[in-house]
Amino acid sequence: MKTLILSTSDIEGGAARAAYRLHQGLLAVGEGSQMLVRAKYSSDRHVLAEKSVLTKLGPPASRWPLRRYPQREKTLFSAQWFPDAIAAQVARLNPDIVNLHWVCSGYVRIETLAKLQKPVVWTLQDMWAFTGGCHYSQNCDRYQQQCGSCPQLKSHKERDLSRKIWKRKQKAWKHVNLTVVTPSRWMAECVQASSLLGDRRIAVIPFCLSTQTYRPIDTNVARNLLGLPQDKHLVLFGAISATADPRKGFHLLIPALQKLSQWESQENVELVVFGASPPEKPLDVGFKVHYLGNFSDDLSLALVYSAADVMVVPSLQESFGQTASEALACGTPVVAFDTTGLRDIVDSQQNGYLAKPYETEDLARGIAWILQDRDRYQQLRTNAREKAERAFALEIQAKRYLSLFQELLEK
Incomplete structure (x- = not known):
C-alpha cells in the first residue's frame, strides 16, 4: 500500500x-x-x-x-x-x-x-x-x-x-x-x-511518538546537561510560542504558581520554561524561573521532560496535547485542565492530575498533590510511562x- x-x-x-x-x-x-x-x-x-x-x-x-x-x-x-x-x-x-x-x-x-x-x-x-x-x-x-x-x-x-x-x-x-x-x-x-x-x-x-526516543532519562544527568539545579522540585511548562500564545494558558499558570508559593517554600520549587525567551520585564510567578529557549529535536525535549518533576499543560483548547503525551513517555506526571483533548492523555490521580477548568487554585492543588508524596510520585511515574507505551507508541x-x-x- x-x-x-x-x-x-x-x-x-x-x-x-x-x-x-x-x-x-x-x-x-x-x-x-x-x-x-x-x-x-x-x-x-x-x-x-x-x-x-x-x-x-x-x-x-x-x-x-x-x-x-x-x-x-x-x-x-x-x-x-x-x-x-x-x-x-x-x-x-x-x-x-x-x-x-x-x-x-x-x-x-x-x-x-x-x-x-x-x-x-x-x-x-x-x-x-x-x-x-x-x-x-x-x-x-x-x-x-x-x-x-x-x-x-x-x-x-x-x-x-x-x-x-x-x-x-x-x-x-x-x-x-x-x-x-x-x-x-x-x-x-x-x-x-x-x-x-x-x-x-x-x-x-x-x-x-517514539517511545524509544521519548523515554525516562536519569534525572541527575538531564539536569546536569541542561544546567538545572539538582536539589529543587522543577515544574515544567512549554510549547511553541509558549508564553505568547494565549491558548497555551501561561496566563493561567502564573496565578496558579503564585497560589502554590503560599503552600510550598519558594526555596524548594522552581519553574522551567521551554519554547520562550526571558521577558524584558521579569514576571513574578512566585518562584525562580529558568527559560531554556526553543528546542527543535526530540532528544533535547526528552532531556527537558526527564529533568522535571511535573509537567503543566494549562491549555484552554487542545486537539490532543503532544507535550503531555511526550512528558508521560519520559515518566513525568502531567497536570492539566479537565477539558478538550488532554482528557484522553492524562488519567487523573493515576499518571497526573486534571484540574477543574479553568480554576487556577485547583491547578495549583494538582501540582502540589504531585509533589507531596514521594512513594505516590514514583507510582505516578511508572503509570505515566506505561500509559505512553500502551497508547501512543x-x-x-x-x-x-x-x-x-x-x-x-x-x-
Whole structure:
C-alpha cells in the first residue's frame, strides 16, 4: 500500500511532528509512505518538497483576504484561496491513499481536495477543517451552523469572510471521498456537531511518538546537561510560542504558581520554561524561573521532560496535547485542565492530575498533590510511562491507520 501524507512541513512545528511520526510508524511496520510538504527540514528521502511557484506565493497571498478585517483578533485564520499545484503532484506520485494533516498557511487550496481522485483520510490537527477559517473556535459554536458574524474577525455581518469560506468548503467537499481521523474524543465530538463534516465517518486515533526516543532519562544527568539545579522540585511548562500564545494558558499558570508559593517554600520549587525567551520585564510567578529557549529535536525535549518533576499543560483548547503525551513517555506526571483533548492523555490521580477548568487554585492543588508524596510520585511515574507505551507508541498507531486504510480501499 502506498500512502501519501500531505503536510505543510515535515518536522517544523507540533502539527508537522505528528504527521512525520505517523510517516515513521508506517515505514516501521513495513508500509510504503511518502510525505509531500511545502517546507522540508529533515533529510528523509521519503519526504518530497513541493517547489512550484504557486507554493512559494501561497503563504503571503493567503493573508490578503484578512486585510478587510483590521480589528480582528491576532489568532490564526486561514482562507486557503490561492491556487496550488498539489493535484498534479499527487497524480504523478499515484498513491493508494492521501492522508491530509495540517495543510494551511496557503499550502492546499480548499477546492483542491475534489481534484485528488483518491480516497482522502484527513487527520485533524485543529478545528480548521470544519470552521469558517479559525483554527480553534474558542467559545464560539457558529461552526455548527454556517459561521458568519465571526467573533475572531470582529465581524457583525452574517455574510462575512467566515461564511464565504464555509460555503466554499461545503460546495467543494460535497462529493469528496473523505474520512476524518481525530486524535481525541473531544475533537470527534466537535466534528460530529459541525455542519460541514458531521455526516462523515470519524475514527479516533491518538497522535503517536517514539517511545524509544521519548523515554525516562536519569534525572541527575538531564539536569546536569541542561544546567538545572539538582536539589529543587522543577515544574515544567512549554510549547511553541509558549508564553505568547494565549491558548497555551501561561496566563493561567502564573496565578496558579503564585497560589502554590503560599503552600510550598519558594526555596524548594522552581519553574522551567521551554519554547520562550526571558521577558524584558521579569514576571513574578512566585518562584525562580529558568527559560531554556526553543528546542527543535526530540532528544533535547526528552532531556527537558526527564529533568522535571511535573509537567503543566494549562491549555484552554487542545486537539490532543503532544507535550503531555511526550512528558508521560519520559515518566513525568502531567497536570492539566479537565477539558478538550488532554482528557484522553492524562488519567487523573493515576499518571497526573486534571484540574477543574479553568480554576487556577485547583491547578495549583494538582501540582502540589504531585509533589507531596514521594512513594505516590514514583507510582505516578511508572503509570505515566506505561500509559505512553500502551497508547501512543508509533507502531501501535501506525497499525490502526493501516487497518483503516485497508478497509477504505476494500470498499
